[in-house]
Amino acid sequence: MALSPMMQKYLETKEEYKDCILFYRLGDFYEMFFDDALTASKALDITLTGKDCGLEERAPMCGVPYHAVDLYLNKLVRQGYKVAIAEQVEDPKLAKGLVKREVVRVVTPGTILSAQALDESKNNYLMCIVYLGRTFGIAVTDATTGDFVLTEVESMQTLLDEIFRFSPSEIVCNDAFFVSGVDLEPLKNKLQFAVSALDNWYFDDSLCRKTILEHFHVNSFSGLGIDDYQTGSVAAGALLQYLLETQKNQMAHITTLKPYTTGKYMILDTSTRRNLELVESLREKQKRGTLLWVLDKTKTAMGARLLRSWVEQPLIERSAILRRQDAVEQLFGNYIGREELREYLNPIYDLERLIGRISYQSANPRDLIAFKNSLSMLPPIRGVLEEFDAPLLKELLEQVDPLEDLFDLIDRAIEEDPPVSVREGGMIKEGFNEEADKLRRSKTEGKQWISELEARERERTGIKNLRIKYNKVFGYYLEVTNSFRDQVPEDYTRKQTLTNAERYITPELKELEDLILGAEDKLYALEYDLFCQVRDAIGAQVVRIQETARAVAQLDVLASLASVAQRNQYVRPAVNEKGIVDIKAGRHPVVELMIPEELFVSNDVYLDHHQNRLSVITGPNMAGKSTYMRQVALIVLMAQLGSFVPAASANIGICDRIFTRVGASDDLASGQSTFMVEMTEVANILRNATRNSLVILDEIGRGTSTFDGLSIAWAVIEHISDTRILGAKTLFATHYHELTELEGSLPGVNNYCIAVKEQGDNIVFLRKIIKGGADKSYGIQVAKLAGVPDPVILRAKELLAELIDADISLKARELAQSQGTGSGRKQRISRPDEVDCNQLTLFDAVREDDIIKEITDLELGNMTPIDALNMLYRLQSRLKNRIDLQGK
Template identity: 75%
Template sequence: MEIDYSQLSPMMRHYMETKKEYPDCILFYRLGDFYEMFFDDALAASKALEITLTGKECGLKERAPMCGVPYHAVDSYLNRLVQKGYKVAIAEQMEDPKLAKGLVKREVIRVVTPGTITSAQALDETKNNYLMGVVYLDGRYGISTADISTGEFLVTEVESDRELFDEINKFSPSEIICNNAFYMSGVDLEDLKNRYNMAISALDSHFFGDESCRKILKEHFKIGSLSGLGLEDYGTGIIAAGAVMEYMYETQKSTLEHITAITPYSTGQYMVIDTSTRRNLELVETMREKQKRGTLLWVLDKTKTAMGARLLRSFIEQPLIHRSEILRRQDAVEELNMNYISREELGEYLNPVYDLERLIGRISYKTASPRDLIAFKTSLEMLPHIKKLLKEFCSDLLRELEDGLDPLEDLWDLIDRSIVEDPPITVREGGIIKEGYHEEADRLRSAKTEGKTWLAQLEANEKEKTGIKTLKVKYNKVFGYYFEVTNSFKDMVPAYFVRKQTLTNAERFTTDELKQLEDVILGAEEKLVALEYDLFCGVRDAIAAQVVRIQQTARAIAGTDVFCSLSSVATRRNYVKPSINEKGVIHIKNGRHPVVEQMMRDDLFVANDTFLDNGKNRLSVITGPNMAGKSTYMRQVALIVLMAQLGSFVPAQEAEIGICDRIFTRVGASDDLASGQSTFMVEMTEVANILRNATRNSLLVLDEIGRGTSTFDGLSIAWAVIEHISSTKLLGAKTLFATHYHELTELEGTIAGVKNYCIAVKEQGDDIVFLRKIVRGGADKSYGIQVAKLAGVPDSVISRAREIAGDLSEHDITSRAREIAQANANTAQHKAVPKPDEVDLQQLTFFDTVKDDDIIKELDGLELSTMTPIDAMNTLYRLQTKLKNRWKE
């Protein structure tokens, strides 16, 4: 909207000047009891907030579009705008309009963005609200992640897009800021915005100067060298962290004193869980409804505090890979199991504890209300009891938590002495400070409530001293309080009475004592409110000065809460302590799916065994019909391994878990319509990621590889993938491989490390019953028609399907697959060709080809450099047809 600034009124001109400084924000401009928006901001906000659009005279021919929200309810409107991805700049009145000369001074006091909002009303207390900075420089990504509400601040570096996306998926930031190089790097930012529901913006280059970023970090943490923060190996990460810090300074207009540390980390410190695996295993949200119920977090989260809930989520998002750390967590859970009475008592004391991390954040921000301080005090009251109980335990972690828990009695005492038990909501109402805390406040409070008594007492005293029986204390708005003496007694007026007014029948006087009393009484309420505000700010600042102690205690409370939660779940759900090895052996006896068994109400969950190692049992081919439980079983194994590595007990009768550096899953797929990728393309992309990034210490869960294309192509791909994974020279990872291609069961005995398993099924005539038990051996048929019958497909269709199945069985490829597998084995035996697990970068072919094969000869003789694309496609189609005809023969 083009605006002629010269025609604007002074107030509107100031509004536009302020708006020019924050062009990417909606400007909330304080006018009296409202925050007003004008012009384009008013048009956008009225639509987003569904509030009435009006107009205001502004000096132009047409009224300026205007809308507004009341200041006392601003948070709810602010939160709605931020949730929709807007940034909001808040311009506050910086002086009392009654005292201002001319235009009231206004300044932007903070900018609220999706990643920097601190309102308790806007935040989910069980989740962190992360702001992430991403810097792309010299082929590397620097990543810095901060939660401004808790003071958490992290930094790392990664080299690939996929690692970057894994970090984004791990933290799920609500806002990303980045440099222009990242913005232009080819990363699909729109897809990122939509997939993660986040705001992304490129900042000006001044945010990303190497020297300026180093300087701001050193100044904030008050150090001379960044080596003291452990950042010397994170060159790009330092720039990301400096940019995030500068952005927080610019938006919050605050010193950010509650950000007391920055934690560098390597992605190699934790198990790598890529984006699709997090989704497939439903760790913290379900795939479809995006809800907590039905996830691993839902099962394990019996925490009592918001801090504990957030820490537990981070445990699940980042399982450990170092055995010693896993064992320390296990010991803590085990000791709490053995002392369940103390554990339950701890839970009782944890329950009243508020969110200390976010409370100290608001206190440091100077936005904490009197009620926040009472919530803080209520929490502190529990700390001595929690510390006393923790002293009873012996495990290293619980002892460390006890050592880190400061009871903060001095802060409890400060709040107890100063703040009333039921304070008002806002800090400008008065009624905050307790009687006896401050002498002047007590005097003003007494003046407000006892002023009439004081005046009556003064009147009586002066009557007695002067002997003037008609002396009265009176008041009017012009003269204030005064003594009135009738003319008949004016000769008795003492010298210290000062005349104020002469009337026909009387005279009016004042005294120094009456003036002082007048000042006290008339200004008492206003002065008391102002004084109480100052005293409250003093208490708040005194608490903010202890931020490091409070954050340390908050971490101890969160850790205690998490281990109590894990222990509680373990005892109630009959979980066992898994032994942890570094030999690569996964041995689970009667394992159960932690989520499915809890969701089941009537049916008894069927437990299953698992044995995987890096030797003869590294790849399990699992066959069986749909709906029989293959996917549940495989996810179950992955979840048990993950639970063990986060330090939890696991749902099994016995468990031995070999530490896995990564878990990869390829379970189900749907067309990615947004990017135009088919089911098969999505599937192959995920398979490619697994084959390129897995190691022999990884756990792979692969379900129905190759089903998105034709039977022959799908079988070929599945076969080749098994050969690649099973080869110790190429990969050799522990793998659960579910398939409908029963032909793949022929690979046991011909490829080292492959073992067949199937889901047991009981046949009753033409019907089947799923026993949901994993047994050795391969299924000889898919029971697809019986499953269709169970699903309610009409009998006529079932009947016809049986007829067609009978005809097709004569052309079954299983026998051909058996011949190929045997031929491969014979070739290896008689021609001394290395077995698949001994080859290096070559794979056994699916077909037993020979040098004089006519298709091979034709392919060898093609001049690809002279062929047009259409010629190449026609030739490829002709050769494929020729190959398919040979199969039919």
Template identity: 60%
Template sequence: MAKLTPMMEQYFQIKNKYKDCILFYRLGDFYEMFYDDALTASRELEITLTGKNCGQEEKAPMCGVPFHSCEPYINKLVEKGFRVAICEQVEDPKAAKGIVKRDVIRVVTPGTNVMTQSLDESKNNFIMSVFCEDDLFGIGVCDLSTGEFRTTQVEHQDALFDEMNKFQPSEIICNDAFCICGMDFDYIRDKVGAVISPVSSDYFENDRCEKLIKEQYALVNLEGIGLSDYPFGMIASGALLQYLHETQKNSLAHLMELKVYSTENYMVIDSSTRRNLELCETLREKGKKGSLLWVLDKTKTAMGARTLRKMIEQPLIHKGAIQDRLDAVEMLKDNLMAREELREYMNSIYDLERLTMKVSYRTANPRDLISFKTSIQYLPYIKDILAQFSKGVLAKMAESLDTLEDLHELLESSIEEDPPIPIKEGGIIKEGFDEEIDHLKKAKTDGKTWLAELEEREREKTGIKNLRVRFNKVFGYYIEVTNSYKDLVPDYYIRRQTLANAERYTTEELSELARTILGAEDKLYALEYETYVAIREKLASEMERIQKTASVIAWTDVFASLALVAEANQYVRPTLNQRGVIDIKDGRHPVVEKMMSGELFVANDTLLDHKKNRVDIITGPNMAGKSTYMRQTALIVLMAQIGSFVPAKSANIGLVDRIFTRVGASDDLASGQSTFMVEMSEVANILRHATKDSLLILDEIGRGTSTFDGLSIAWAVVEYIAGSSLAGAKTLFATHYHELTELEGKLPGVNNYCIAVQEKGDSIIFLRKIIKGSADRSYGIQVAKLAGVPEVVIERAKEIAAELEESDITANTKNIGKKRTEEAEPVQISLFDTMGMVAEQPKKSEVEETLKKLDISNMTPMEAMNQLYELQKKCK
């Protein structure tokens, strides 16, 4: 076998350390990939595959991308789930003896990608670490781009899924036990969107993890940050730290304090509820417009946008913390001038959190520092405005806001206002900041004057009118003469290069001048680079101050946004209670209201509590507004618990621990689940995990199967909620099974409501108003007519409906309700206790049989009257 070239030997030495990565190997101005990496990259990136002579008989497959525009290519590979190792030259090629030394400077994975083009500025990019042991799970969560780092531990897989849904990590690292614990990995990949990366068990070694955390945060013990009570969380966080160090090859100084959090401090929202309520994206388009976030987000900064998103995804459950937020929003709502001033200053603030990450990574360029300077120049004014508020969160924020004036003065005096992006080519440092830099700049400037003077002298001396003194990186300074004047070139000119249309020369005077000028330039560029690095290091040393300031700015932006939305949309401050009462007057759906261009939204009341108003059964036709009404109740509760004002005339909100929604259904064919199976899975999840302090939104339970089975299940679910350990869970239950309205008065806390409808002949008008009582019909045929179903189909449907009404099952369901209430009060009711009880067809009555036998055409009026009198007596 032929021997590999030295370059390829070096390549394989590095590649063998990163076998699970696509290696971007720096050669000159390109990142090159070879062999299998090249085949994969050319296919995934749709770039040309070529070959390179590597010392063997056949050329090595090769492809490459320009190093200065590599980010889009790396991002595309990472989005597809690949890991990319970036291999750079780690020594100056001029000083290298033999082949230039190279090494991997960073590994990019989905959860560690901090490239600007890949990040949505309004969203965090989390990586999660999971440590599993005995059905207990430690969790570490980090966003490298902002420095946020949190940890907790939970029991059971369902609680772990809740945390995954909350943070939506793009990557999960885990131990071997997690891989075999029975978790649904397909769900994690498809619904959460995370790439799962198992790592060695060494990462999760207890002592190593503890040591890493102590070193990272300069701790003597873990008690001070509350981590000693979360041993599994500590292991998960330590493993994540090691993974980040190994992939980033950096000190990670920008990672903020490791915060321990308890899941008991936040409302739990499962993935179905997040989708159904369209909290941050719509169900169909997956876009922001049409979501709750779209309505509430009027933030001016990327930091504020991310903070608001986290608030919506993690509502609070402790009254005091929510009241603090509401106080801040109310103060800014009532003080228009202060709010608008704050928002005006926010316009000039860049993403301090991600700028800080760049400073920590030593990748911040001069323009990044100018952005940083621009961002902090208005901090003193923001502090003064916040100081106008004498109490509450805003006053505390004013007190804690570090205006970073010393850093602003440093950048103001040192960095040019419009600097170049490269940091090794000068033009960065302002005049007056460094005496030696000023001296070298003067020498460089004078050198240009000298060159201009030499050029003019040579023209006069030689008579060559188009003689030019030029420069390039290969030959340095030279004199260029076109061929038409070649005969006038004097003897003391030394030829350097022959071109098609010109000749290039130098002279002893020009060579001496070039040495002086280039020496000054080299020294100037080197000194400017050193000075710039020192300034950047100064900023890096103040990381903690900058991050605390960024946090205050983010919260100020959020409170101002919520205050603006509250005022613009006529929202009110909710009252909070812990008695379980939800009393909303004239509530409105925040999103639907905004989407209705010019139309008046019909407001509705909601009353739910732990006693007489536990379960509302809501009937009425499709499209009348049942789902909108139920979702608006859930959204108003959620908005109140994030600390926002709400769309209502008044709202007294009993704090809930969880919101569950079962709204609509669709097939999950990829996993072999039908509509009905998806529906029943969601119902099972709700009945297993809801508590008496939960809010349940249930829409059309049982519609995915046969009428009798569906009605039986819906009936049993209502009984279970009203009569089991869930008694007290506040529930809105929309249904087309009018038979369920028989439960009012027979089950405690069950009440009937319906959507008001006005009939006009064969047509109906939706009044969108929730009223007490039950609908006597579903108006399905009328709705079908409104939808444009052909008239012949509508007429046939009416005929069939008339025939089917003869098989009315209402009488039997009344008996079911009667039978249930005559029994002893149930403690635990099986979900399918009533299955089959309504399956028996109603028997034909004696009156019906008599009516069928009557020959009305051969009866006199008196005979008919007598017969009718006899039938009436039998009925009585």
């Protein structure tokens, strides 16, 4: 049996789009057949039916209504599917045979345009990665806004950091990337992006070059500033070609291609972004509880996206930081002007995505009204900006084009409350187009025109019973009874003869007929054409609109930072290039907003490249060590993105990177234990940190045995503090009190601790950082606070008393002192495995003098026999343990 003609056409189209679910337009529905129907019916939870298609069995079929297609598209794309949309490209009324259909667009996770499917405060990035030998080329675009950047990296870790930073919804790559050794699965599970390889022809060097040059209308890469990005330009060319192929559109709103280097911004690796909770909280994966949550008081979607990128990409150039700070300071100091500016920003819609839809030719009449209403705010915004003289604000004033010509065009052309559909009329205002006005009048005033013509003809002919009538066969006609047939004028043309009357037509009536009968269809078609002309006229000004949108976004961010600074009592930090971080009464920007104001305790910090390079911070759990260290990192980051900071005063030395190793977590998805994750992050820090980095390390070595952990923590401090190796500014929190002995032995190492007030067996956390080291962990007290049952607490105290003699702090002190020179600079402390085996090692768990003293202090007369036996057993066990250790 042969397939039906329609199904043959369907399969021909499907063959061209094998990797897509094909939405095939049939009347008022998009239909899917065969495997696509099976897949879509499950993914969309819609009914699966069948259709006779010429085969013995009915073809599986399902469909979705065309007017609700976005809802179903969004569901499929969120699940990682690509969808090819085949539309009717000719009028069914004019078609001879099958209506012609073509794929007009392929929708993928990185190219979806639907506002309902996108988070307006977050970019929807599409990334292309090309691996050529030793270099990774990266190109990234947001198809909804026109942003387009490229770069190159050499290390896998840097590549993964860039993926994490952009968090693309879709990655396309060449086949070689899959054998480059990069494991995307852990990130893919976290970020939920789709990955696919493109055919090799996409990455042809000459094709990529031609595609870029033609799209941006330049003669060479020099005009774009990408001469030095050979691999990156291949990624950009392939990505652009992918967009052109899938979107069936010239992508005219992609007007710039900007190269960037990872060295232009502070580098924040995956662990740091996660640990500092910059844009997503660790537990709930929500915005609330993050730095972005604190800073984001923006009024526009464009501003929200830009602020997010500023948080994730702090600056490292002092002059650029100061430009932003100057603008924030002026807005901070002019409350009335700032709030007036924010009031004008509030009604502005997402200009970046609106112009994207206009360029895609998918914008509807309501989008144009939203666009017009947004443009109406630009003149008053410019008026407010004229009050300020900060260089950045003056520059933004110049960039805000009032776009009055476009406002006027839309105001004259589009109805204030138009329909959503572009095919049903009602969009174009009265007076914009003479022909449209005539058609509109003919549609609404046709009956009156007929009545007026009938009256005129009666008067002209004297035929009192002359009537103008209508039927579907003959249309409009003048009917005259036979008794008045002799009075019919010569310009009447007989149309039909009846028994008692004659029917006639005149040129004027024929013209009216054509006007009335075709008015609605003609009006709808004309309004659509006029709407497209208006939309295209706006799209032709895409560069002006995008420049204005970016300026408005910057204004929104700067005003938000100023507003937050005033509301939360932030101060402008000084910025230096000497490596000094001096914060007085600093506060954690997030924590202080989530607890009562009176409960938050501010703290100081001072770090430099000399005698204050590394702070060893001791104190019990829950005392606030992690909060303190995070707040230092966040204040530095805030200063470098141009924000004011939560402190009494701050002088921030520019950091090229911030590294954090905070907390413990398994990475079960990749088969890594807590300790392996910890050591992997430590390795990354030690290999990639520089002298100008800020390093935050919390509880290094806690994931293994005490001796191993202390050894690792000790060695890490030695490595970081040594200016010949690293010398980075570091905050190092630890429970190993033995490490406090390093203060006098390693230059630049200083001890700090969290103040704790003891009240009998209970403790009160004062959350104040003070000079000196803690000599207790207060672990049992913390366990009691946490609600551990009393029998466990009592038993823990007994065991602690027995183990107290195993304290190794004295040996650590002796070791540190033995490595000194007596006068002058201390020498490097040996690692524990370098100590002479003939002397007691750092890990000697039992001291003989303590056992003798304990025996001397025994009151044997007051002991029961069983108590004496128990004591003897414990002493014997400890001596055996000492002998075993010495033997090792």
